[in-house]
């Protein structure tokens with residue numbers, strides 16, 4: 001997809017310019033592809049698919065403003081550190097809008113980015129939005145974000161979780177939109193099988209090293 005390729009190149013430039021953490025960059029590309037796949041289940045409209053993809057691609061770009069000591073901390077964050085980390089969705093919205101042209105589509109994408117850590121039950125951040133008040137594309141992004149987070153190795157968990165779907169099943173109606181998760185489940189199962197069939201962490205492939 002030409003447009004997606006252009007976006008990825010754009011992010012690659014941002015990575016070089018702003019020292020965007022490599023693992024966050026690769027996570028973002030993964031999440032963008034997963035979110036686009038979920039979005040494609042809901043609509044054939046390329047403009048709408050592009051909104052989902054771009055929001056997902058830039059959703060964590062605000063982590064470039066989080067101190068590495070917090071971002072890469074190997075262990076649980078203290079409350080003070082968590083408060084700093086939680087600001088990344090606002091930073092991401094801000095950075096995206098600074099980077100993109102100031103039109104209505106980009107403002108909408110900015111909102112989707114802002115709300116990617118809202119929870120279906122209203123316990124998320126930054127605005128404690130609940131249910132359908134959370135933008136649909138943020139709810140898609142959330143599913144893709146959680147899926148990638150628990151199926152890719154992390155510095156604090158150097159293995160993939162094979163029971164990802166079961167784990168996400170428990171998050172249904174709490175963190176995740178229950179209906180959207182049910183619609184996405186078949187696709188996530190296929191993606192999970194693809195993830196397991198690879199021996200190495202796919203972020204190495206994504207940047208061609």
Ligand SMILES: [Fe+2]
Nearest residue numbers: 059060116117
């Ligand atoms: Fe995030």
Ligand SMILES: [Fe+2]
Nearest residue numbers: 027059060145
């Ligand atoms: Fe993320």
